[in-house]
Amino acid sequence: MAEISDAPAVTSGELAAVLRAMDEKYRALFDAISKQASSSKSEAEIKEEIHPLQMPHVKLEGPENYVSWAEHAETILVSRKLEGYILGTVEKPEEEGSKEGQKWRATNALVRAWLLSSMSSQIAKQVERIKDASEIWRLLKGTYSGVGNEMLACKIQNELQELSQGERTVVEYVSELKRLWSDLDYYDPVEMECGKCIEKHSKWTERRRVRDFLNGLHPRFENRRAALYGSGKLPSLEQAISAIASEETRLRLEAAGSASQGVTQRRSAFLAAGGGRYQRTGAGNGERKCFECGSPEHLVAGCPKLMGGGRGRGQD
Template identity: 45%
Template sequence: MGDNQGLVKALEKLAELITVKAEGVASPGALVPQPEVIQKIELVPNEIKMEGVTNYLSWSRRALLILRTKGLEGYVRGEVDEPANRASEEWKKWSVIDSLVVAWLLNSLTPSIAAAVETLPHAVEVWKTLETLYSGKGNIMLMAQIEDRVNELKQGDKSVMEYVAELQHLWADLDHYDPLELPHSECIVATKKWVERRRVMKFLKGLSSEFEGRRAGLFHQPKLPSLEEAVAAMAQEEVRLKLTRTGEANASRSAFTVSEWKETRECFNCGEKGHISINCTAQRREIRGRGRGYSRGGYRGVRGRGNSRGSNYSSGFKANLAKLATQEEGTSTTSQGESKSRSQEDNTFGNFAHFVYTGEGEDDWKETWDRNQA
């Protein structure tokens, strides 16, 4: 009986040892490997280097976003307290992460600013010092500068989204420098709605004139839309205008293509294709042919046989000069010459009239006609 009890106790002891081993519980004196204090953390570099007051807000927003991706923004905001026991593993883990954040912050600063805060031991102290020096909260000059930029900003050549992005960036800076502080939450909500209506008006007024029709439609509504709704409406209008301009450009391009028809006929003067002889710039060639005719492109009224354009014009011009000189000589003769000329004309006319109205000369009319023709 006693042997059976001893066997049962031994089996129970063996089962207990097996259970302890399975659960991973070791004896107090055993050496158990401890897990790593912290897993490897990689932070994306901040592309914006903090240079001072001018870009502190952009730098701080980007820095908080990157830290938030790893759950580390509490180290700069003071939300993660330092453990009291520096000998504990918890403190070691906190110290490693805090030092990592400090090194990352220093790498995102310009050398001169980094040298001013590199002696600070913790991330929260570095962050608060930079915020105090460069945040610009309560800076009246910065507020006035941003107000002027907002009032002067117009869309110009920017797209709707580029224009509204610049506006929102300036408004965010203005909210930072001059935050809205009211005692009651209801007042804050009502005031934010009032501010948004003013910003919708500013956004619509700064648009280009091509959005006048759509903008007038929004102004005629009984209630102004929200800023998001106004931006969406103008983005749609921008797409419509682009499609309209594209259609007009294609139509004008088609008309230009038709007007750009090229001549394919062969030039009679030079023999080349692409133009006709009337537009030919080459020297005119002489064309000689049989019979009565004019050279191609010759002047009307200039008779010639096989003459070129230049010779026709020259001979006609000389003939006209000779005729003009003869007429001038006739007008400058003496009165005796004039009476003689008139007498000859009368005789000629008389002979012609006598020939027509009398029967004289009927026998030899052919001879008389040939004499007068000569």
Template identity: 30%
Template sequence: MSSETNEILHANQSHVEASPEFNYLDEDFTHLFVPEKFNGENYRVWAKSVKREIEGRGKLGLITGEYEKPDESNSSAMVNWKAQDAIVSLWLINSMTPEVRRAFMYEPTAQAIWEAVRDCFDMKEDPFLLYVLNRKCWLLEQGEREVIDYWVELADIWQKIDLNTEEGKWACDHDAAIYRKRVDDDRVFQFLAGLNESFDGVRRRILERSSLPSPGEVYAEVRREASFRKVMSKPSALVREDNIDRGNRWSKGRLSCDHCKKTGHSRDTCWDLHGKPPNWKPRRGKSRGYHVHCL
């Protein structure tokens, strides 16, 4: 943590401790749990993660302006507001890479930081980026990967497309639902198109339905098919091993000794040449031709 952020934290520490609304005085007090820091190229992903994290901590109003700054005459309320705002400012600054945070370190409030970053990096819809992401979807194939690995990569691209696409304004919820269904159907097609040929059967069953399931439901069905195949392949392996063992026993029965001219053993184990094994005992009711010795 930089010296500047340390100064802000220590200046407000006593006020935060006195406020019942703060319960973050642990080792992660000044940090948000975000999957990746803002580096200037990932604004939409960063903004979504940060907004969700701050909302979960009950402080979203400090970056949206809903939690308004109190009147200067109310000193206790002002002290508490400044303490909370300083902490949210730290969350935002510490969720950026060192190279980026320098441009926003001295913004006066958390809302000012949030809006400054948005004004600089929110490009709305970027047609080139959306083209690249959609092209990746249609070219992506399962290949040698497991179904889950293929699905996770595809779902990650879909999320990036959603984050970089402006939400449409619909006249009614029904129109919005129709549009969402069309998007989901396209994603089902993309997922099925990239599956290996070995999944032709389950792919055909899904496409033959009058109404396509959601992408998540389609993935679950394909995953069950893949799991079923793994389970069924194990007995097959045991059968093959059993057949190999039987084949070895059959081959052993076809052995022939070039010394005594008998079958069932070879010259290396012939009793006429090497004698019986020390622990050999005759089997009751059974005798083998190559075990009989004339005296």
């Protein structure tokens, strides 16, 4: 058996004293490491937040395209988690020299520069002196949003009444219709509080838009349009668009098949009309001609040279 050691045992008090001494000795080192990690994380967050922003497809020119511009701009900023800098939900820190203050200034400057570059030069001159991106956004919205603008609502209503498909494809026609509908809803909103009233108004609006869509179609869709009207129940807008798009595909394939069949028929008629006067030539058959004189107008059996210049067969 192993002998029991006679070394004195370490008491719990002595062990606690040793741990306290080690904690005091290495606390400064632990604090420095923790501070460095926090600083690195903050810098990474800043770099991620001020990632380069793509420009919106629509440039702000005035009240006519503000709705489209604002939708594109806000969508891009939301994708980068920067919408708070235009909506005012990210407040400016009181201490500008702090890390939070520096971060806010850098990000606000990025969003502000991006906003100025997404509008025409004439509009940019009006707001280029404003330092806060949220103030620029608020001013542009108040000036160009046009909510309740009766002139714009009237203009859009006239465009809807005059719009027809013409030579557009179904997709192009529907895209233009939906753009005008969306703008009209924005400039001439309907305010309702009753849930049932809102539901009834939505159904009424959709029926009206289905009729607008069908009535503006090209005459080539007359049969399909009459079938939809005569079904007894007006389809939804999505169903009507799907039915007309399918009809467009059918008509396109039918036209392509008719064109191909017409080419085949003309080719056959041409070959039938010229078959008695011309001999087919090809790699397999070769050109038919007289082996004696080389003329393609007759064969060797009827060659005048062998027949004596027109005299009877066998005469010199």
